[in-house]
Amino acid sequence: MFTGTGSDANGGILINNGIIVETVSSGHTPAHEWDESVDLSNAVVLPGLINTHHHFYQTLTRCVPQALNKPLFPWLKTLYQIWQFLDAEMLAAATELAGLELMLSGATTIADHHYVFPKGLENAIDVQVEAIGKLGCRAVLTRGSMSLGEDSGGLPPNAVIQAEDVILADSERVIDEFHEDQSGAKIQIALAPCSPFSVTRELMTATAELAERKNVLLHTHLAETEDENAFCQRQFGLRPLEYLEQCGWLTNRTWLAHGIHFDSDEISTLGAADIGIAHCPTSNMLLGSGICPSMDLIDAGCRFGLAVDGSASNDGSNMIQEVRHSLLQQRLRYAPQQITAETVLGWACKGSASLLRRDDIGEISAGKQADLAIFNLDELRFSGAGDPIAALVTCGAHAVDRLMVGGEWLIESAEHRDFIARDLIQKHSQLAKKLQSS
């Protein structure tokens, strides 16, 4: 058994009541007794991977022909026309499918940024909470929002925006109903206006105040493209980070998706404010958005994690593949010695946990939640490999054999305990067809 990301547990992991009670180095005998064991001698065991940014509903609009091969703004404008017809049944199926896809790729904690609340889907977060409960993983569901429609200079059509008092009232309601803040929490809520180009300044500011009052995290997209910089200059006379600062968002409860187009002063500001960055390499490559300055952000003091981004800009939800893409992309900017398999796996585990302000997950060590991703190395792609951790990343691991969340096996022999992938694909693909032809 091989365990990566800084832990020395090659001799075994002892678990009791969903918590890791002991890690055993190779050749050592456990101090505790046990009554049940699983043989993982030819497997790589990782802490459950943590995805920090996604849009589950976008699994319904992967590879839409009219949106292909476009940069962010025209891509969004094309898809808004379809997304405005999203309904509760579609969102439930999309959440289940994206969640299962992520879990099969090694994720035990998944964050979603849901910001589309068309008429009839006002209770979108409730729909997602129910779907996540069936999957059994941990989730941070962010109550997103859009309030700046085309008529007021924003990017989204008016059909998908909501009034600010409605957004704030629902944000408070879902925090009160669903947010858990104890160690081992399964469901957490964060607040997440979509982006500077789809929300008003008043809503950005009021959301930060509400997050402070309710003690929850803040999330949004920032510095994804140069178009966004130009939009902020035009709309606010400010660069995106200056705007964010004026809205009261430079706090250690904030994590930002993408974080590509910052200058060196901005990177220092972000580090000093202890901001988290969710690095989304596949999406950034697919949309041609740019390369995140990962090591500069980390050196400045930022928390740094990994994410797949939405399935219409990835177009997958595979965390272990995202780790591979991160390594390959980041080596275009930094030296191979800086960007190792351990580096990028660390971003997907402990780094991502720090974005979500969780110190109970992301590591294999005593006292942490027993969230584990187990990959077998007896596939064609790994044959002949020396270093098992590097093999997982550079030979291109794709799916786990087993997945444990809080001491429970949710996936065994690459199948979820309660979901049949084939049935889910059938339901989801029919709903995707319906949405795309709306």
Ligand SMILES: [Zn+2]
């Ligand atoms: Zn996104």
